[in-house]
Amino acid sequence: MARLFGTDGVRGTANLELTAEIALELSVAAAHVLGEAGAFGASRRPVALVGRDTRASGEFLEAAVVAGLASAGVNVVRLGVIPTPGVAHLVGHLDADLGVMLSASHNPMPDNGIKFFARGGVKLDDTIEDAIEQRMDEVWLRPTGAGVGRVIDDPGAIEAYVAHLVASLGADASLEGLTVVVDCANGAACLTALAAFDAQGATVVPLHAEPDGLNINDNCGSTHMASLQAAVLEHGADLGIALDGDADRCLAVDHTGEVVDGDQILAILALAMREQGTLHSDTVVATVMSNLGFLNAMRDAGVHVDQTKVGDRYVLEAMNANGFTLGGEQSGHVIMSEFATTGDGVLTALHLAARMARTRHTLRDLAAVVTRLPQVLVNVPNVNKARAGIDPVVNAAVSAESRALGRNGRVLLRPSGTEPLVRVMVEADTAERAMEVAQRLAEVVRDRLSLEPAR
Numbered sequence: 235m236a237r238l239f240g241t242d243g244v245r246g247t248a249n250l251e252l253t254a255e256i257a258l259e260l261s262v263a264a265a266h267v268l269g270e271a272g273a274f275g276a277s278r279r280p281v282a283l284v285g286r287d288t289r290a291s292g293e294f295l296e297a298a299v300v301a302g303l304a305s306a307g308v309n310v311v312r313l314g315v316i317p318t319p320g321v322a323h324l325v326g327h328l329d330a331d332l333g334v335m336l337s338a339s340h341n342p343m344p345d346n347g348i349k350f351f352a353r354g355g356v357k358l359d360d361t362i363e364d365a366i367e368q369r370m371d372e373v374w375l376r377p378t379g380a381g382v383g384r385v386i387d388d389p390g391a392i393e394a395y396v397a398h399l400v401a402s403l404g405a406d407a408s409l410e411g412l413t414v415v416v417d418c419a420n421g422a423a424c425l426t427a428l429a430a431f432d433a434q435g436a437t438v439v440p441l442h443a444e445p446d447g448l449n450i451n452d453n454c455g456s457t458h459m460a461s462l463q464a465a466v467l468e469h470g471a472d473l474g475i476a477l478d479g480d481a482d483r484c485l486a487v488d489h490t491g492e493v494v495d496g497d498q499i500l501a502i503l504a505l506a507m508r509e510q511g512t513l514h515s516d517t518v519v520a521t522v523m524s525n526l527g528f529l530n531a532m533r534d535a536g537v538h539v540d541q542t543k544v545g546d547r548y549v550l551e552a553m554n555a556n557g558f559t560l561g562g563e564q565s566g567h568v569i570m571s572e573f574a575t576t577g578d579g580v581l582t583a584l585h586l587a588a589r590m591a592r593t594r595h596t597l598r599d600l601a602a603v604v605t606r607l608p609q610v611l612v613n614v615p616n617v618n619k620a621r622a623g624i625d626p627v628v629n630a631a632v633s634a635e636s637r638a639l640g641r642n643g644r645v646l647l648r649p650s651g652t653e654p655l656v657r658v659m660v661e662a663d664t665a666e667r668a669m670e671v672a673q674r675l676a677e678v679v680r681d682r683l684s685l686e687p688a689r
Contacts, residue, residue: 237364237367238256238260238367239360239363239364239366239367241545241547241651242339242347242349242546242547243335243347243348243349243350244256244260244347244348245338245341245345245346245347246345246346246347247344247345247346248289248291248295248344248345248346249291249294252295252345252346252347252348254294254295254297254298255298257295257298257299257302257348258298258299258301258302259302259370259371260299260302260348260366260370261298261299261300261301261302261303261306261334262302262303262305262306262370262374263366263367263369263370263372264303264332264334264350264366265280265282265302265303265306265307265308265332266306266369266374267362267365267366267369268280268331268332268352268353268362279307279308279309279383280307280308280309280331280332281308281309281310281311281328281329281330281331282303282308282309282310282311282330282331282332282333282334283310283311283313283321283324283325283328283330283332283333283334283391284296284299284300284303284310284311284312284313284321284333284334284335284336285312285313285314285315285316285317285318285320285321285333285334285335285336285422286314286315286316286335286336286337286422287315287317287318287335287336287337287338287421287422287450287479287480288315288420288421288422288424288445288446288447288450288479289336289337289338289343289346289447289450289479290343290447290448291344291346292336292337292346293447295336295346295348296312296336299334299336299348300312300385303334303383304382304383304384304385305376305377305382305383306374306377306383307377307381307382307383308331308332308383309383309384309385309386310383310384310385310386311328311330311386311387311388311391312385312386312387312388313388313389313391313392314387314389314392315422315424315425315445316391316392316395316422316426317395317422317423317426317480317481317482317578317579317580318335318337318339318349318422318480318481318482318576319481319482319574319576319577319578319579319580319581320392320395320422320426320481321333321334321335321351321355322335322351322355322356322574322575322576323355323395323398323574323575323578324355324391324394324395325351325353325354325355326353326354326355326575327394327395327398328391328394330353331353332350332351332352332353333350333351333355334348334349334350334351335348335349335351335480336348336349337349337422337479337480338479338480339478339479339480339482339483340419340451340455340456340457340478340479340483341451341479342451342452343448343449343450343451343452350363350366351575354575355575355576356575357547357550357575357576392425392426395426396426396429396430396433398573399426399430399578399580399581399584400430400433400434400584402570402572402573402581402584402585403434403584403585403588407434407588407591407592408434408435408591409431409434409435409436409584409587409588409591410434410435410436410591411435411591412436412437412472412473412587412590412591413436413437413439413469413470413471413472413473414431414436414437414438414439414471414472414473414474414475414587415439415441415462415465415466415469415471415473415474415475415487416428416431416438416439416440416441416443416474416475416477416583417441417442417454417455417456417461417462417465417474417475417476417477418440418441418442418443418455418477418481419442419450419451419454419455419456419476419477419478419479419481420442420443420444420445420446420449420450420451420452420454420455420479421445421450421451421455421477421478421479421480421481422479422480422481423477423481423579423580424440424443424444424445426481426580427475427477427481427579427580427583428440428443430580430584431583431584431587434584434587434588436587439465439469439471441454441461441462441465442454442455442461450479451478451479455476455477455478455479456476456477456478456483456484456485456565456566456579457478459476459485459487459493462474462475462476462487463487463491463492463493464491466487466488466489466491467490467491470489471489472489472590472596472597473486473487473488473489473586473587473590473597474486474487474488475487475579475583475586475587476566477579477580477583478566478579481578481579481580482567482576482577482578482579483496483565483566483567483568483577483579484496484499484566484568484579484580484582484583484586485499485565485566486499486583486586486597488596488597488598488601489596489597489598490598492598492601494597494601495525495564495566495606496562496563496564496565496566496567496568497520497524497525497527497528497564497604497606498528498601498603498604498606499562499566499568499582499586499601500518500520500524500528500560500561500562500568501528501531501532501601501603501604502586502589502600502601502603503560503568503570503582503585503586503589504518504532504535504537504560505535505537505603506585506589506592507559507560508535508537512559512572513537513559513560514556514557514558514559515538515556515557515558516536516537516538517537517538517539517540517556517558518532518537518538518539518540518558518560518561518562519539519540519541519542519549519552519553519558519560519561519562519569520539520540520541520542520549520561520562520563521541521542521543521544521545521548521549521563521564522541522542522543522544522646522648523544523563523564523646523648523659524539524541524563524564525564525604525606525607525609525661526607526643526644526661527604527605527606527607528604528606530605530641531603531604531605535603540552540556540558540561544563544648545563546562546563546567546569546576546577549561549562549563549567549569550569550575550576553569553571554571558571559571559572562577566579566582568582570582570585607642607643607644607661607662607663607668608661608662608663608664608665608668609659609660609661609668610659610660610661610662610665610668610669610671610672611657611658611659611672612657612658612660612672612673612675612676613655613656613657613658614655614656614657614658614676614679614680614683615653615654615655616654616655616684616685616686617654617655617656617679617680617683617684617685618654618683618684618685619649619650619653619654619655619656619683620649621682621683622647622649622656622679622683623647623649625682625683627678627682628647628678628679628682628683631674631675631678632645632647632675635660635671635674635675638671639660639661639662639671642662642663643660643661643662643663643667643668643671644659644660644661645658645659645660645671645675646658646659646660647659647675647679654685656679656683658672658675658676658679659672660672660675
């Protein structure tokens with residue numbers, strides 16, 4: 235049987251792969267496993283916080299999760315609609331024992347997901363997730379009477395999260411004079427993002443901030459930037475912010491309508507934090523997919539880049555292992571560990587705007603520190619991905635192309651985690667050259683590693 239947990243919780247089409255029954259069983263198992271792991275104090279009943287994004291399916295899934303936790307003897311606090319990083323923060327802030335977020339992030343509306351946070355607001359490691367899966371089908375002793383958990387609503391807890399976001403900027407960080415268009419993706423940050431920017435004095439133009447349960451991520455947010463680009467130009471704004479459905483990622487648009495990606499945002503924040511003395515070991519953590527332009531910019535600025543496998547969980551692991559204070563991905567997941575245990579799109583956006591306000595530079599000027607190289611990605615399906623890094627002919631071809639590109643380009647072969655597929659990524663000084671190299675290498679990979687019999 236396939237593993238239920240993926241790279242970021244449990245996801246699937248709501249009411250098809252991800253049913254109310256699964257949500258209930260997962261919650262019961264999580265309560266038992268985390269309790270046995272010592273997460274719950276013996277002197278009091280455990281407490282769980284439950285939040286969700288704006289998907290219609292979140293309503294019935296929330297009911298199932300709450301029922302499962304309470305039936306296992308856990309007191310439940312329903313937070314309502316709130317960003318994923320808001321749940322993570324409040325688990326620590328309110329000294330809760332665990333948190334549950336119902337969201338499928340940037341995925342389309344029919345999907346949903348369940349993410350768990352342990353005490354302190356940290357994501358579960360693989361061993362805990364595996365233990366939860368194993369406990370789902372086991373018989374358990376049900377509490378009765380006063381032993382069952384109680385359920386309360388605390389929508390006011392969101393105010394504490396917004397206060398935390400604002401406080402992270404420091405007492406003298408005003409955003410007065412900045413006009414900011416905030417695309418909330420009709421998702422979980424519709425209240426928190428607008429409130430945080432407004433509290434700091436920015437002129438806020440809301441965009442896609444009218445969720446109806448069905449329109450989350452629908453041609454809006456960080457995966458669909460065109461309407462934000464148009465709105466920035468229409469309102470003459472200084473900055474556009476694009477969040478995703480659960481607001482754990484952030485991309486931006488400058489005053490000319492140009493997109494500023496996660497690599498550029500990471501570079502801007504890295505230089506700001508180094509000036510402030512808060513960039514631990516003058517190091518930023520990024521993935522192997524970060525653009526070579528970002529790597530070159532950080533090298534030239536004297537900032538070391540610690541690269542990990544693709545995925546914010548690997549970025550976070552490297553940060554936690556070494557005490558690094560900043561990490562992120564090209565997609566806009568940015569982790570500022572002084573203030574958050576996970577990627578937080580609103581937090582990132584506020585600190586980006588604050589950098590603009592403090593330096594009195596446009597976002598375009600700040601982002602110019604990174605000269606992005608054209609990047610081409612070619613997928614080669616139906617191949618033996620396990621041999622991608624050991625086949626001598628493939629390795630020789632990669633080495634030859636890499637030498638030819640020199641400092642003006644880069645080659646990366648990345649096996650898929652779930653399919654018999656190899657991704658060929660090439661960066662070069664022109665898009666045409668990047669495509670030529672990628673296609674040549676894709677042909678080598680296809681010829682050498684094909685799973686189909688030769689004709």
